[in-house]
Amino acid sequence: xxxxxxxxxxxxxxxxxxxxxxxxxxxxxxxxxxxxxxxxxxxxxxxxxxxxxxxxxxxxxxxxxxxxxxxxxxxxxxxxxxxxxxxxxxxxxxxxxxxxxxxxxxxxxxxxxxxxxxxxxxxxxxxxxxxx
Amino acid sequence: xxxxxxxxxxxxxxxxxxxxxxxxxxxxxxxxxxxxxxxxxxxxxxxxxxxxxxxxxxxxxxxxxxxxxxxxxxxxxxxxxxxxxxxxxxxxxxxxxxxxxxxxxxxxxxxxxxxxxxxxxxxxxxxxxxxx
Amino acid sequence: xxxxxxxxxxxxxxxxxxxxxxxxxxxxxxxxxxxxxxxxxxxxxxxxxxxxxxxxxxxxxxxxxxxxxxxxxxxxxxxxxxxxxxxxxxxxxxxxxxxxxxxxxxxxxxxxxxxxxxxxxxxxxxxxxxxx
Amino acid sequence: xxxxxxxxxxxxxxxxxxxxxxxxxxxxxxxxxxxxxxxxxxxxxxxxxxxxxxxxxxxxxxxxxxxxxxxxxxxxxxxxxxxxxxxxxxxxxxxxxxxxxxxxxxxxxxxxxxxxxxxxxxxxxxxxxxxx
Amino acid sequence: xxxxxxxxxxxxxxxxxxxxxxxxxxxxxxxxxxxxxxxxxxxxxxxxxxxxxxxxxxxxxxxxxxxxxxxxxxxxxxxxxxxxxxxxxxxxxxxxxxxxxxxxxxxxxxxxxxxxxxxxxxxxxxxxxxxx
Amino acid sequence: xxxxxxxxxxxxxxxxxxxxxxxxxxxxxxxxxxxxxxxxxxxxxxxxxxxxxxxxxxxxxxxxxxxxxxxxxxxxxxxxxxxxxxxxxxxxxxxxxxxxxxxxxxxxxxxxxxxxxxxxxxxxxxxxxxxx
Numbered sequence: 001x002x003x004x005x006x007x008x009x010x011x012x013x014x015x016x017x018x019x020x021x022x023x024x025x026x027x028x029x030x031x032x033x034x035x036x037x038x039x040x041x042x043x044x045x046x047x048x049x050x051x052x053x054x055x056x057x058x059x060x061x062x063x064x065x066x067x068x069x070x071x072x073x074x075x076x077x078x079x080x081x082x083x084x085x086x087x088x089x090x091x092x093x094x095x096x097x098x099x100x101x102x103x104x105x106x107x108x109x110x111x112x113x114x115x116x117x118x119x120x121x122x123x124x125x126x127x128x129x130x131x132x
Numbered sequence: 133x134x135x136x137x138x139x140x141x142x143x144x145x146x147x148x149x150x151x152x153x154x155x156x157x158x159x160x161x162x163x164x165x166x167x168x169x170x171x172x173x174x175x176x177x178x179x180x181x182x183x184x185x186x187x188x189x190x191x192x193x194x195x196x197x198x199x200x201x202x203x204x205x206x207x208x209x210x211x212x213x214x215x216x217x218x219x220x221x222x223x224x225x226x227x228x229x230x231x232x233x234x235x236x237x238x239x240x241x242x243x244x245x246x247x248x249x250x251x252x253x254x255x256x257x258x259x260x261x262x263x264x
Numbered sequence: 265x266x267x268x269x270x271x272x273x274x275x276x277x278x279x280x281x282x283x284x285x286x287x288x289x290x291x292x293x294x295x296x297x298x299x300x301x302x303x304x305x306x307x308x309x310x311x312x313x314x315x316x317x318x319x320x321x322x323x324x325x326x327x328x329x330x331x332x333x334x335x336x337x338x339x340x341x342x343x344x345x346x347x348x349x350x351x352x353x354x355x356x357x358x359x360x361x362x363x364x365x366x367x368x369x370x371x372x373x374x375x376x377x378x379x380x381x382x383x384x385x386x387x388x389x390x391x392x393x394x395x396x
Numbered sequence: 397x398x399x400x401x402x403x404x405x406x407x408x409x410x411x412x413x414x415x416x417x418x419x420x421x422x423x424x425x426x427x428x429x430x431x432x433x434x435x436x437x438x439x440x441x442x443x444x445x446x447x448x449x450x451x452x453x454x455x456x457x458x459x460x461x462x463x464x465x466x467x468x469x470x471x472x473x474x475x476x477x478x479x480x481x482x483x484x485x486x487x488x489x490x491x492x493x494x495x496x497x498x499x500x501x502x503x504x505x506x507x508x509x510x511x512x513x514x515x516x517x518x519x520x521x522x523x524x525x526x527x528x
Numbered sequence: 529x530x531x532x533x534x535x536x537x538x539x540x541x542x543x544x545x546x547x548x549x550x551x552x553x554x555x556x557x558x559x560x561x562x563x564x565x566x567x568x569x570x571x572x573x574x575x576x577x578x579x580x581x582x583x584x585x586x587x588x589x590x591x592x593x594x595x596x597x598x599x600x601x602x603x604x605x606x607x608x609x610x611x612x613x614x615x616x617x618x619x620x621x622x623x624x625x626x627x628x629x630x631x632x633x634x635x636x637x638x639x640x641x642x643x644x645x646x647x648x649x650x651x652x653x654x655x656x657x658x659x660x
Numbered sequence: 661x662x663x664x665x666x667x668x669x670x671x672x673x674x675x676x677x678x679x680x681x682x683x684x685x686x687x688x689x690x691x692x693x694x695x696x697x698x699x700x701x702x703x704x705x706x707x708x709x710x711x712x713x714x715x716x717x718x719x720x721x722x723x724x725x726x727x728x729x730x731x732x733x734x735x736x737x738x739x740x741x742x743x744x745x746x747x748x749x750x751x752x753x754x755x756x757x758x759x760x761x762x763x764x765x766x767x768x769x770x771x772x773x774x775x776x777x778x779x780x781x782x783x784x785x786x787x788x789x790x791x792x
Contacts, residue, residue, distance in 0.1 A: 002481050007519040009385045013277035013293035013334070018178040020237075022185065023332035029277035029293010033386050046414040047477040052520060053418065068287035070277070081179035085134050105416075121273045122297050122782060123139040124184060141781045145673035145689035145730070150442040152501075154449065155728035161673035161689010165782050200683035202673070213443040217398050253669045254650060254693050255403040256448060266745050271783040282574040284633075286581065310678040311741040316784060317682065345575040349530050369680075386518060387535040388580060405649045409541035409557035409598070419596035425541035425557010429650050464551035466541070517537045518561050546706040548765075550713065609707035613662050651667040652712060 001112075004049040005037040006056045010063045014071035014082045027072070030120050032087065034063065036095055037115040039132075044107040051105050058103045062094045084118045088128035092116040096132050133244075136181040137169040138188045142195045146203035146214045159204070162252050164219065166195065168227060169247040171264075176239040183237050190235045194226045216250045220260035224248040228264050265376075268313040269301040270320045274327045278335035278346045291336070294384050296351065298327065300359060301379040303396075308371040315369050322367045326358045348382050352392035356380040360396050397508075400445040401433040402452045406459045410467035410478045423468070426516050428483065430459065432491060433511040435528075440503040447501050454499045458490045480514045484524035488512040492528050529640075532577040533565040534584045538591045542599035542610045555600070558648050560615065562591065564623060565643040567660075572635040579633050586631045590622045612646045616656035620644040624660050661772075664709040665697040666716045670723045674731035674742045687732070690780050692747065694723065696755060697775040699792075704767040711765050718763045722754045744778050748788035752776040756792050 013029040036059045040049045066074070071082045080086055092114050099108045111132045119125040145161040168191045172181045198206070203214045212218055224246050231240045243264045251257040277293040300323045304313045330338070335346045344350055356378050363372045375396045383389040409425040432455045436445045462470070467478045476482055488510050495504045507528045515521040541557040564587045568577045594602070599610045608614055620642050627636045639660045647653040673689040696719045700709045726734070731742045740746055752774050759768045771792045779785040 001525045002484070003523045003525075004481065005521050005523075007386065009387070011288075011292050011294050011385070013291050020178050020180070020183050020185075024275075026332050027277050027334040028275050028332040029295075030275050031293075031295040031385050043479075043481055046416050047479040047482045048416070049481055049522065051416050053416075056520075068290050068292040070291045083175075083179040085136065085175055085181055086179045088134070121275070121295050122271065123273070124188075125137050126181065127135045127137075129133045129135075139782065141783070143684075143688050143690050143781070145687050152442050152444070152447050152449075156671075158728050159673050159730040160671050160728040161691075162671050163689075163691040163781050200686050200688040202687045215439075215443040217400065217439055217445055218443045220398070253671070253691050254667065255669070256452075257401050258445065259399045259401075261397045261399075265789045266748070267787045267789075268745065269785050269787075284574050284576070284579050284581075307743075307745055310680050311743040311746045312680070313745055313786065315680050317680075320784075347571075347575040349532065349571055349577055350575045352530070388584075389533050390577065391531045391533075393529045393531075403650065405651070407552075407556050407558050407649070409555050420539075422596050423541050423598040424539050424596040425559075426539050427557075427559040427649050464554050464556040466555040517539070517559050518535065519537070548706050548708070548711050548713075611703075611707040613664065613703055613709055614707045616662070652716075653665050654709065655663045655665075657661045657663075 001039060001041055002043060002049050003037050003039045004052060004055065005035050006052060006059055007033060007035050008056070008059045008063050009033045010067035012066055012069055012071050016083060017081050027070075032084070033119040034059065034091060035117040035119070036091070037117070038111055039113040039115070040111050044110065050108050050111065054104050058095055058098045061098070062091050065094075084120050084126040085128065088116045088118050088126050091118075092128050092130050096130065099132060133171060133173055134175060134181050135169050135171045136184060136187065137167050138184060138191055139165060139167050140188070140191050140195050141165045142199035144198055144201055144203050148215060149213050159202075164216070165251040166191065166223060167249040167251070168223070169249070170243055171245040171247070172243050176242065182240050182243065186236050190227060190230045193230070194223050197226075216252050216258040217260065220248045220250050220258050223250075224260050224262055228262065231264060265303060265305055266307060266313050267301050267303045268316060268319065269299050270316060270323055271297060271299050272320070272323045272327050273297045274331035276330055276333055276335050280347060281345050291334075296348070297383040298323065298355060299381040299383070300355070301381070302375055303377040303379070304375050308374065314372050314375065318368050322359060322362050325362070325367075326355050329358075348384050348390040349392065352380045352382050352390050356392050356394055360394065363396060397435060397437055398439060398445050399433050399435045400448060400451065401431050402448060402455055403429060403431050404452070404455045404459050405429045406463035408462055408465055408467050412479060413477050423466075428480070429515040430455065430487060431513040431515070432487070433513070434507055435509040435511070436507050440506065446504050446507065450500050454491055454494050457494070457499075458487050461490075480516050480522040481524065484512045484514050484522050488524050488526055492526065495528060529567060529569055530571060530577050531565050531567045532580060532583065533563050534580060534587055535561060535563050536584070536587050536591050537561045538595035540594055540597055540599050544611060545609050555598075560612070561647040562587065562619060563645040563647070564619070565645070566639055567641040567643070568639050572638065578636050578639065582632050586623055586626050589626070589631075590619050593622075612648050612654040613656065616644045616646050616654050620656050620658055624658065627660060661699060661701055662703060662709050663697050663699045664712060664715065665695050666712060666719055667693060667695050668716070668719050668723050669693045670727035672726055672729055672731050676743060677741050687730075692744070693779040694719065694751060695777040695779070696751070697777070698771055699773040699775070700771050704770065710768050710771065714764050718755060718758050721758070721763075722751050725754075744780050744786040745788065748776045748778050748786050752788050752790055756790065759792060
């Protein structure tokens with residue numbers, strides 16, 4: 001199994017709903033350093049998993065929908081408790097939609113899976129892995 | 133599949149038994165930067181894998197049993213060759229016991245697995261993964 | 265010249281005032297991984313720059329005043345454009361006040377200087393250095 | 397499941413064939429920081445996955461065949477499009493051959509798998525995982 | 529004293545002249561992860577050292593002149609032994625020219641100095657510091 | 661001003677004397693990831709600060725005197741409270757002696773200074789800087 005990972009980041013404000021979050025129920029924010037990993041059982045004719053330029057652009061496009069925003073006010077996240085885990089899934093699902101729509105090129109239809117990791121600090125991170 | 137990871141560290145002395153360890157058979161020591169990863173197929177009602185505060189406390193509690201000690205003299209490690217791999221398993225097993233005893237909250241009973249990684253330097257690390 | 269550095273982090277929301285900030289004029293947020301460096305020409309009788317436990321506590325105490333907050337609403341930051349540079353100075357000045365008030369112990373009166381670095385992502389950081 | 401990882405690096409020149417590579421079709425180069433991960437279901441009698449000294453030497457030996465070279469001129473890579481993915485597989489396959497030939501010691505015959513990750517920058521990396 | 533640092537990278541081929549370089553006299557290559565640090569005694573009216581967007585663009589523009597190239601064939605480097613140290617100076621000098629020409633905005637005329645660090649692997653890096 | 665840094669590591673046991681050290685008065689240990697920085701105002705005829713191969717060997721030679729040892733029992737450290745700060749000075753002084761004795765080559769007589777940083781964990785490090 002092969003994989004390729006690209007890294008980008010976003011800076012957002014949000015608050016979390018639920019007593020379990022303690023002080024993070026207040027409006028605060030985070031830098032998420034986001035790693036998107038694309039998995040594939042065999043390489044394409046060029047010897048790659050995915051065009052790394054297109055993968056980088058696809059990740060940046062998803063970041064641009066969230067970056068420099070207060071996620072509490074974003075219509076497309078309405079009703080979502082924007083935990084690190086939920087944001088990892090949201091980003092992975094948007095990347096998967098893009099891949100199906102051709103954003104990663106024709107070869108990307110051979111991708112087997114996707115992992116998105118959000119690093120929220122030097123001591124905590126979360127991931128979501130899905131088939132593609 | 134979702135995962136959440138928290139990081140802590142411990143500083144210990146120990147020696148290793150076996151010719152394969154060469155100079156590490158002498159009493160020496162290590163800083164282990166320890167990453168504990170909790171895995172779960174679906175999120176709980178709050179949208180999380182585990183309460184990250186409780187996960188951090190649970191890891192710190194295990195670290196506290198070993199930190200600033202000479203592992204060669206610790207009764208609970210008697211007979212164990214305290215390699216990085218064995219310490220990863222020891223820590224993972226203690227975290228698993230804690231989870232079963234409720235240290236991570238009720239929701240943590242839905243956790244599927246656990247990975248503990250011990251980073252012993254900038255060029256070497258070891259992991260142990262188990263079901264939970 | 266000797267130095268000791270300790271690391272902590274905070275997660276905050278804020279907005280920036282000024283056209284130069286582009287989309288960062290909107291309410292957004294950041295994780296700041298904060299490094300506080302203490303400098304001293306010679307070591308104390310124990311062979312240290314500063315008690316690292318006290319230094320860690322002093323940094324954590326400053327972080328606690330800002331963490332999980334919307335800095336736009338914090339009275340003690342009223343009127344301040346909370347850029348990474350200004351926050352580095354704010355934190356360094358609070359640490360300096362603490363040192364003068366004895367928070368770092370008597371020996372800390374021998375400290376020569378202080379550097380505070382705020383890492384805002386994997387590709388950008390800012391520092392402020394001052395005498396002490 | 398246990399794993400042990402060791403890190404080394406190599407600095408090479410190469411060019412890539414295929415329009416998808418854009419400017420990387422020109423002769424350029426890379427530092428690859430290479431992580432070799434050895435996996436095993438249970439530990440050996442010494443409590444380890446593999447002798448970390450031998451694992452480090454085995455990785456260094458593979459690096460030495462490529463390091464400080466123009467990969468476009470290397471006979472053993474003739475015909476290969478030396479993408480990060482293909483190089484990860486090339487290195488993993490050489491490590492697997494070495495393991496079978498005894499380079500990692502007798503115990504290494506119990507190894508279950510191998511992952512090789514090539515970090516090509518702070519924002520991109522690729523992996524290849526295989527059974528052993 | 530304040531500073532702001534931005535990070536980018538380039539991937540190049542080159543060879544080095546001189547027996548001291550051993551195998552690096554052969555054509556090989558490197559990824560340089562490049563940190564450009566801008567220093568200033570006091571902040572501007574917006575509370576910043578430099579517009580971080582402009583600083584990022586200025587660094588990227590210098591990288592683009594070298595990236596995905598064989599430095600042995602670049603006319604603007606003719607006669608230069610392209611060691612990590614010399615490349616750090618080359619990049620710093622180009623950034624300084626850009627700053628004087630207004631690429632960093634009017635406020636950048638108040639900058640006091642510049643440091644460029646080239647990270648060539650996880651175990652080696654070089655810096656050049658100059659006044660501005 | 662130019663600088664070049666090389667990184668190595670050592671794993672040691674020790675105990676610290678003084679109430680300020682709390683639990684670190686017990687026998688424990690550390691991995692120190694050690695960065696040795698060599699500074700020089702102008703480059704030599706080859707365009708370098710120092711032969712990086714020789715610098716790496718010189719650092720490794722100092723590490724070898726301490727690595728995999730209990731520092732409490734080392735004659736050459738007798739009477740020294742082996743804090744991170746003191747160890748940074750010890751290593752820097754040994755590197756300086758080596759440089760004067762020619763271990764870094766003739767050109768190294770032009771070196772202006774030396775900084776040694778010991779990273780003891782992901783959240784703490786100490787440095788010592790001296791003229792050369």
